[in-house]
Structures are given as C-alpha cells and as structure tokens.
Amino acid sequence: MQLSEQHRRFLLVDQGIGPTIFNFLLNGLIVWALFRGTENVPLWGEQSVGVDLLATGFILPFLTCVIVSALVSRQVKSGKVSPLPDQQFPHSHWFERSVPRRGLFLGVLGVVFGAVPVVWALTLGQAQPFSVSDFVLFKAVWAAMLAAVVTPIIGWWALANASREGVTAKPRAQDAQ
Secondary structure (H helix, E strand, O other): OOOOHHHHHHHHHHHHHHHHHHHHHHHHHHHHHHHOOOOEEOOOOOOOHHHHHHHHHHHHHHHHHHHHHHHHHHHHHHOOOOOOOHHHOOOOHHHHOOHHHHHHHHHHHHHHHHHHHHHHHHHHOOOOOEEHHHHHHHHHHHHHHHHHHHHHHHHHHHHHHHHHHHHHHHHHHHHHO
8 A cells, every 4th residue: 555645855954954954954054063174074083074974873873863863753742744544564573673673773774784884984995084164065965865865754753653653542532431
C-alpha cells in the first residue's frame, strides 16, 4: 500500500527539505562560531575538520532523533499528522526501540557511513587545511546532505512508533469508558 499524500508531504517536505535547509544554516553558523578566530582549519587536531565531522556524524542523527521523535509524537496525538494505517508500519519488535536507543543506533550509523568515508577520503587525498570560509561551506553542505538522508528515516520511524502507540493506546482508552 502506498503512503497517503499527507504522509508523502510530511516525509518529503517536513522531514526532508525543511531539515536539510535548517541543518545547512545551523551547521554553517556553528562552524563559523567555532572557527572564526582561526586562519585555517587542519584536517586533524583538537579543533579540526576530522574531529568536527566525526562528532557531527554522531550528534546530528542522535539529536535529530530525540527532537523529531518528540515533535512527531505530539503531531500525531494532536491530529496534525494522521497515524499510519496498520499495514504501513513495521511489526518487528526491532522497530519498537526507545528513542535514545534509536538515536544511538542512528548516531553510530552517521559516523560509520556519513563521517568516516568523508574523513577517510580527505585523509587519503592529503587534504590541506581548509580556510574558515571554505570549511563553513563544506560543513554546511555535508551536514545538509546527512540531514537529507537521516531525517526522513527518523521521521518515518517516529511516525510509525507514534502510530503504533496510538493503536495500542486506543483499547486502553475504551476500557476506561
């Protein structure tokens, strides 16, 4: 069964385009604030491209999971976003993990598949230190691309979980009546 128009828009726009733009701006601003007083940003060191990308590879998916899960749950409970029909969400217990566990899992994946390959390529290519303006742009684009991949997944996972909670909460509410 295909997703409804509302759910497609929710995943594409609300969990795709919006977070991509937000993360482009936010990560560009963060990098500028952290490195604005330096002339160049080395590939390795205490404050460096490598450390920054590895940290962001974990922090972006983890925090996004925590924030988006809470927001989506509220949106489903308030009726702003309708729950997924039963046949559109996974029935595996693996998908019922807590938000912090989902965040940790996605953070590790963000490091392994998002940050490590980029840092590895820069290291193999013997990248020279970035100017601050070049690193701001590089990091903003990289974080936006990471957000474009992980946020729709997080949004779908949160929507499925909130939908499941709504299904399991309904019988309890009826029992109370």
